[in-house]
Amino acid sequence: MSSIHKIDLFDFRLENAAVKRWIPLYYQYFGQPVGTAPVVLVNHALTGNSQVTGENGWWKSLIGSGAVIDTDYYTVIAFNIPGNGYDGNPDNLILNYTDFTTKDIAAIFWEGLESLGIQKLFAVIGGSLGGGIAWEMAFLKPLQIENLIPIATDWKATDWLIANVLVQDKILNNSENPIHDARLHAMLLYRTPLSLNKKFNREQNDPNKEYKVEGWLLHHGEKLKNRFQLASYKLMNHLLKTIGEASHCGSFLQFGKETTAHIHLVAVDSDYFFTVDQNRETYEILKRVHTNVYYHEIQSIHGHDAFLIEFEQLNTLLQKIFITAKQKIQ
Known part of the structure; x- marks a missing residue:
């Protein structure tokens, strides 16, 4: 298991203008040392954490030595959303939870990356809430992500x-x-x-x-x-309800025109949480203004949780992105 590391962020201003004097940002990294390989950021979902691979890794079928996201070739970083409790310190829990938005979490993650000397990401990938945060990260820095891979999510929360x-x-x-x-x-x-x-x-x-x-x-x-x-x-x-809260259709279209990211939308055909029709609509909107946008669909009876169940389909979808880049490294 990779050790849990901490970055201290000070005087962080939230979207609601509140200033947090100190935010501890915990993370783990796997694979190649920072600065030596392309960086893949993995964002966890609601009850997830930074343990994305290894014996107890919740996405170990996708991430690891020889896996589609191959830790022999990539630096894989996973932050814990501040307040998720994975550090085990009750003093770090967030009680005023309505102060925070996914845009705040995205900005916190960018600060964490910059403190590690990382300015660009080969990929940011996440399912559900983690994918929503990936969208928000792309909105904040549309030129600094090569591959945006939101899974079982959307750029906005629906009614x-x-x-x-x-x-x-x-x-x-x-x-x-x-x-x-x-x-x-x-x-x-x-x-x-x-x-x-x-x-x-x-x-x-x-x-x-x-x-x-x-x-x-x-x-x-x-x-x-x-x-x-x-x-x-x-x-x-x-x-969850704050995903895309600071955005609207006009700003989303502007993002599509500006970003240099290859955007890979991965929907689940039976998802009740982030419905497939919303993902298809997002694809139709984006492809009007952005060349490198791709739509993928997982077929499953299991609904939203298919992104944690249908590993064979996910591996197949992700291979072209990650194996092509690995071949370039070799």
């Missing part, structure tokens, strides 16, 4: 997403068992009726006659409750 964030926030602030109960609701957004029906087929667990789908949901609630902090969940959930 549907904002509505579900509100429901999650109400559960988190009013339930007697907040993380557990919020997770039960969230899992139904991350999966699909077809996925659950095929997995459980109305079967029950003996002897208590509990339906297997109920046991599965309760298990996920307990699992997250035991490893995640309430303040962290409130912050990450809130950040």
Whole structure:
């Protein structure tokens, strides 16, 4: 496992004009030393962290020695969203979570990269919330990312997403068992009726006659409750609704005209969270003004979580981007 490192950021001004005197930014890096190879930034999703590869890596099927994002050829960096609790220090949790936006997190990540001497990225990739932050990073510096790869996300939060964030926030602030109960609701957004029906087929667990789908949901609630902090969940959930909050269609089109990035949109055909029609619309808008934009679609019954399940399809989609660059290095 790569060690967790820390960058101290001082006097950071948020979008709402509040100034944070100190923000600790924790990160891990994998593969080649910084400054010796192309840099791939991996942004984690709502309950994720910087452990993207290795034995417990949540994207180890994509990242590692000999993998499609090959740590023998790339420097892979993953920041922890400040306040996600992965450093284990309760003093670093963020209680005033509504102060922060995804644009703030994107600016924090750029400051972290610059403190490491990194001005340009070969790629920034992330799923869900991590992909939303990738969009925000591109909006801030449209000339400094070679490959933008947002997966199971979009450049803006929709009304549907904002509505579900509100429901999650109400559960988190009013339930007697907040993380557990919020997770039960969230899992139904991350999966699909077809996925659950095929997995459980109305079967029950003996002897208590509990339906297997109920046991599965309760298990996920307990699992997250035991490893995640309430303040962290409130912050990450809130950040989802702020994706693209500072942008509008006109500014998005202007970004498309200005950016030099190759933009690879990766949607999931059954995604209930960031719907496929929104991704297709984004592609249609961008291709009017930007030459190097590509649309990819994962076929899956599993919904939003397919970006954490359908590794074979993701590997196939990403090979052309990363293996071509690796061949140039060789």
